Amino acid sequence: MIRFDRVSKRYPPGLDALSDLSFVVAEREMVVVSGHSGAGKSTLLKLIAAVEKSTGGAVLVGGQNLSGLARSALPFLRRRIGMVFQDQKLLFDRTVFENVLLPLSIAGFHPREAAQRVRAALDKVGLASREKALPVMLSGGEQQRLAIARAVVNRPSLLLADEPTAHLDQETAEDVARIFHEFHHVGVTVLIATYASELFPGARRLQLDHGRLLP
Amino acid sequence: MMGWLAQHGAAALLALRRLAIAPVNSLLSLLAIGIALALPAGGQMLLSNALHLAGTSSAVPQISVFMAANAERRAATEIESRLGKYGGVKQVQFLAREETLARMKANPGLRDVIEVLPANPFPDAFVVTATDDRPEAMEKLAIEFRQWPKVEHVQLDSAWVRRLDALLKLGRTAVLLLGALLGAGLVAISFSIIRMQVLTHRTEIEVSQLLGATDGFIQRPFLYYGVLLGLGGGVVAWLLVGAAALWLRAPLGELVQLYDLTLVLEALDARDSAVLLGFAAGLGWLGATISLQQHLRQR
Structure with a gap:
């Protein structure tokens, strides 16, 4: 599903975020990327989602080399990937329902089918009764679950999450981690960048240190 | 096809919603565009009436x-x-x-x-x-x-016919020039308003891009916004010109009667009205397109 082949990422004026990184994530695998702050976890996810481009090596997602990807092909790659962002990136002027609807509208789903999928995704994360609420009316844990619902509503084959349990209390964090496990169990490839790797038992671990993969 | 239509419908609704969110701002923008368009549209109305007048009098030299x-x-x-x-x-x-x-x-x-x-x-x-x-x-x-x-x-x-013809040619050129100048102004107004809209909704644009939105999807509500703005301005201009025609009808009728002519000042006809609305909507769309392309190129 994902292949990193001697990948490097250097930000100007010469800061190496990732150096000579090689690894493979198989289909239906669950992988946790851990490491200290600034180790390169978020950069790694951004390279997979083609938010950033590598400065060396090759990143392959679903067999597609992202360095040669045309700008016009980028949206179609991202529609196959579900993303949960560190800062959630929820739209606060739209309801819970409308936030989850957005990826389906982008993909051009028929409104009736889209509405069914949104309700199913909200039900899956336990927000079915809050569909008319605005995100600002939700708790931190609910907002995180909303971000997950939006990431999975498209039924992506790959789910990326950047610190999905940050700023959550232990109970809520465990609840959120359980949702990721559930998606993994139904065959979704899951890659999570987190400090709290203990919340994801059974997942393969990749340990990053100053942009390098520890053995 | 249904999905594509639904996307357009949603984009148009979103544009309407954004216009309705700030009614005072929207109204002032429509007025600015409408007044700018009313000048060439009014000129065109006077020209059409002058042409009609020339046609009904003994125009054969x-x-x-x-x-x-x-x-x-x-x-x-x-x-x-x-x-x-x-x-x-x-x-x-x-x-x-x-x-x-x-x-x-x-x-x-x-x-x-x-x-x-x-x-x-x-x-x-x-x-x-x-x-x-x-x-x-x-x-x-x-x-x-x-x-x-x-x-x-x-x-x-034939001297007076030639003078009238020369005057009409001058009028036509003036209307075209005015239309071009104020049209450019309308594009600039639309550009600025859409730029503000883009900056206001930049988080939404960023999120949409991350979720796989194409440039077309992102641009669509803003383009509809530009078209609605232009169209609304066109309607304001049409109303202003119509009101001016009603107001000027009696005094102008009396004036031309002194020259043994008859004129009932008519507002813009169906063709000119359609041209005005199409022109306004087109310029709104153009301003929005330039603004959006500049924004997307920068990203």
Whole structure:
């Protein structure tokens, strides 16, 4: 599903975020990327989602080399990937329902089918009764679950999450981690960048240190 | 197909929602665009009415040939016969001096003056319509007729038509120039408003891009916004021009009546109205497109 082949990422004026990184994530695998702050976890996810481009090596997602990807092909790659962002990136002027609807509208789903999928995704994360609420009316844990619902509503084959349990209390964090496990169990490839790797038992671990993969 | 239509419907609704969210701002923007468009649209309305006026009056240029006051009727008959046979002449109308006198006497303002005159001051005259009514051809005929015996004066009646034509050409150019200038202004207004909209919704744009939105998807609500803004401005301009037509109808009607003409000032007709609305919507779309492309290129 994902292949990193001697990948490097250097930000100007010469800061190496990732150096000579090689690894493979198989289909239906669950992988946790851990490491200290600034180790390169978020950069790694951004390279997979083609938010950033590598400065060396090759990143392959679903067999597609992202360095040669045309700008016009980028949206179609991202529609196959579900993303949960560190800062959630929820739209606060739209309801819970409308936030989850957005990826389906982008993909051009028929409104009736889209509405069914949104309700199913909200039900899956336990927000079915809050569909008319605005995100600002939700708790931190609910907002995180909303971000997950939006990431999975498209039924992506790959789910990326950047610190999905940050700023959550232990109970809520465990609840959120359980949702990721559930998606993994139904065959979704899951890659999570987190400090709290203990919340994801059974997942393969990749340990990053100053942009390098520890053995 | 349904999905594509749904995307357009949603984008149009979103654009309407954004217009409705800030009604005062939207109204002021529509007024600014409407007033800018009302100037060339008003000019076009006046031009159309002037063209109509020119069309309904005797727009066919004619030559008036006046005999000498002492010329006998036989001389007039000879001239009439010559005119009838002359190559460039299409039609000749004879105006006998007695007939002219009777017509003038019928005018209450002139009757008293004419009655004190010792004799009929009017000569026999002919109104000639030429086969070729181009100014140079008409001028040539006039020069020829002036040479004929007992012809005292030849007058080209096409002068006012040429003046009106020149004025209409000037008016048309002025309307085009005004339209181009204010159109550019409208594009600039639309550009700025959409730029503000883009900056206000930049988080939404960023999120949409991360979720796999194409440039087309991102641009669509903003383009609809630009089109609605232009269209709304066009409607405001149409209303302003219509109100101005109603207001000016009576005083302008009185003015043209002084020149023995009739004019009921009409607002923009269906074709001009459609052009105005299409032009306004198109310029709104253009401003939005330039603004969005600049934003997306920067990313």
